[in-house]
Amino acid sequence: MEIIVCVKRVPDVAEVEVEVDRSGRALERQDLAYGINEWDNFAIEAAVSLVEAHGGRSTAVTVGGPEDEEVLRRALAMGVNEALHLCDPAFAGADAHGVALLLQRAIAARPFDLVLTGAISSDQRNGQVGGMLAALLGIPQVALATELKVENGRAVVRHEVEGGLERVVELDLPALVSVQTGINEPRYVSVRGIRKVADQAIPVLDAASLGLDAAQAQALLAQVRIEELFLPQRGKGAEMLEGSDEEKVLKLIERLRERGGL
């Protein structure tokens, strides 16, 4: 079975106070640490364990600059067999559709049974690439998968639907499945594991090798442009109630009364 897993390098902003840079359109990158998009980590684990169970080959693909190679190394350390780096200055600023287009051109040229993506990326939070890529490849897609099995050339997918419901669907391969967190327990990647794949060659595909004219690529790939990026206005600060538990409760009741809550 041939599995393609699409991954993205994102800034880790969970415990970080982000700042907008002078352009007003991007984050101040200096103090940010980057890593694999959390959802993609689950997609890689799904790809690796499917190949472990059924045989075949898994390939990780990313669109990004030279520094983004690190997530491909990480995927190799987790056990994917190959990696593919779509890298060209002309790809800068690509929007979701642009990224999907680049991925489609790279993937369509190869044999594949299953394409996996993360459900969403933690930085842009569009959640669009999976759907667009499936449409461009002309294959069926299931989003927000929480369980994924492959049986007799078909994928059986459990996934989240509206209203807290879950549904099990079956679809013919080839197909695209975008993966929700919690679908598995991704294996740990040790520093030594990364070092072990440091010498593995990662082919780089530029605009030309994807059949794109670098001069015109920008207009095609970056149709959605960021106008302004800003931190929301801070609301009025919360009030911390002091004292013993009993005093705190009394103060809370008092506040609620004052403001007509009781």
Added chain:
Amino acid sequence: MSASDVTLPAPAAQDLLGLPAPAFHLAMLVLAAAAFGFILWKRARLLLQGAPDPRLDRIGTRLARLLFLGFGQARQPRYPAAGVLHILIFAGFLILSLRSLTLLGEGFSAGFALPGLAGRAGAAYASLKDWTALVVLACCVVAAVRRALFAPARYHDRHARKSHAREAYVILGLISLLMVADALYEGAALAGSGGAGPRLPLASAAALCLGGLPDAALGVLHLSAFWIHNAALLFFLCYLPVSKHFHVITSLPNVFLLDLRAGGAVKPPRHGAVDQGAAEALGVGRLEGFTWKHLLDFYTCTDCGRCSDQCPAYATGTLLSPRMISIKCRDLAYQCFPLLGATVPPEERPALVGDVIAAGEIWSCTTCGACEEVCPVLIEYVDKIVDLRRFLVDQGDVPPSLQKPLAALEKHGNPYGKMARKRGDWAGGGEEGGSGVRVLKEGESADLLFFTDSCVAYDPRLQRIGQALGALFGAAGLDCGTLGKDEVDSGHEARRMGEEGLFETLRDKNLEALGRRTFARLVTADPHAMSALKNDGYGLAQPILHHSQLLAELLAAGRLVPGPLGDERVYTFHDPCYLGRHNGEFAAPRAVLSALPGLRLVEMARARSRSFCCGGGSLYLFSEVECEARMGELRLCMAEEAGAQVIVTACPFCLLNLEDAIKTSGREGRMEVLDLAELVVRSLNRGVVG
């Protein structure tokens, strides 16, 4: 020999089963020696396949430790009842070994005596031996009764699938049989000659019982007792290496081969390997991955249960029982390297990690070292646990709760995932803090370098320890700086979690930052960081201090002048594992406490080297181990039993864990936990005011 030799037949002079006694005796000896040698050879096969482990350095120190801990049985009295019994039986074993040799000799030649044990010396030894035999016999009876009726809880491990009680009774029975047989052998002779007396209490008692028997019956008894004694002795020898009493043979070598590296150090993944990362797999995933010494540990375990009795993970009901690590690995070793038949190939064995030892056991250890501290035969556990973790990490098998902090350490240099840039902010403003600690830029110097480590740098509660220390350094007029954003985590926990590569990355970053600043001494408030900087291959030339050591020094020199605390509450000191047990510093924090006027101080029953882990530091705060009770809450109970309301500690993680325990156990307002530095600040402020 007594006058009885005249009247009763000597064993060596009689024929047995048609053979002259010496020939029969020789056959017995050869058979036993062959069986014993065969068993030892089979046992040694596994050791020969173990990983390398250099243990023959510093022979003088090793001999001294052997004398003190081995022959001196120095760790036995930690459990007074069992300890005294064991010391008596062990001493008896040493004294009676001469008697055993003599009796083996008597099988060949009548009236045989060891060189130097003839004449008056022989008579003196005969008396000593007889008194010893009496004591040993009494000890065996007491030990058997104790095991049968008053067995301590530690004898039964809740994770054990089978009991070794039967083996214990067999051994006690065999020892008793040896004592009784020798008593009858001598007693029969005494009864014949009338030489009984207090000089030979046990033999005389036997003689008394045998009084009145005809000489012929005494002769038969005399001879039978002799042969029973020697047969039992040789059986005993061969039974040892197939029972838990293998320790009778292996424990003294095991003590001699003890780990002489600095306390708290972790063994490298593979001794002697130039590139630790080069191996195909890291850590221990099968028996032969253990070092030969660690395999010898398994053979040596006496199943006494003291390790698990002291283990905080066992006390809180986790999956871990250190004793069972040894027992299960020994069972696996005997199963895969059987006495008869071929070695079981690795692919046909149960998996060491997974089938034999569960991942849950491996992750439950806080590496506090209580098990190693108490083990009478110096079995090592922490290094084994770390080796097993290295294997799990290498396989990618790390609990999700630990993956996040490990990833954060890699990306941000701290387990919280906070920004590296903010690391020095605790000192106040980043540049010249009001705390007396300044952030050193590259190329700058200070007398004292304060290594904060991640917890004191980022945790709001623990930042107060750094600030308290800063105030004290300021008050003492010290010139103190920190690395600020250029510092990363010491890597202490990363290493103990088995993430050797991450540890090396962190260490190298710190070494680079430290190398670009000049300082005379380094101090830290975190014993884990101190231990890592001292023992984990940082190789710094400057002295590395824990803040308790520096504070003791400043108080002794009068550079800090404390005032009366004016606090009626009773204080106790909780020894952090990596300050006390692992690095031997028990005195400095106590010197600080005793320098504070008017402090009412008590010691907990489990103080100093017996201290009970708070629950563990750094990454343990993120790990979710299944347990029935929290270590911190148990520790609070111990402080309460000692009558204390305030627990003083000297480790940021002890502080966090114990403070959490106060909240979760509803002791808020009744108990308080303080860092040593915070207490000194309180006392100092009183001093200024008063």
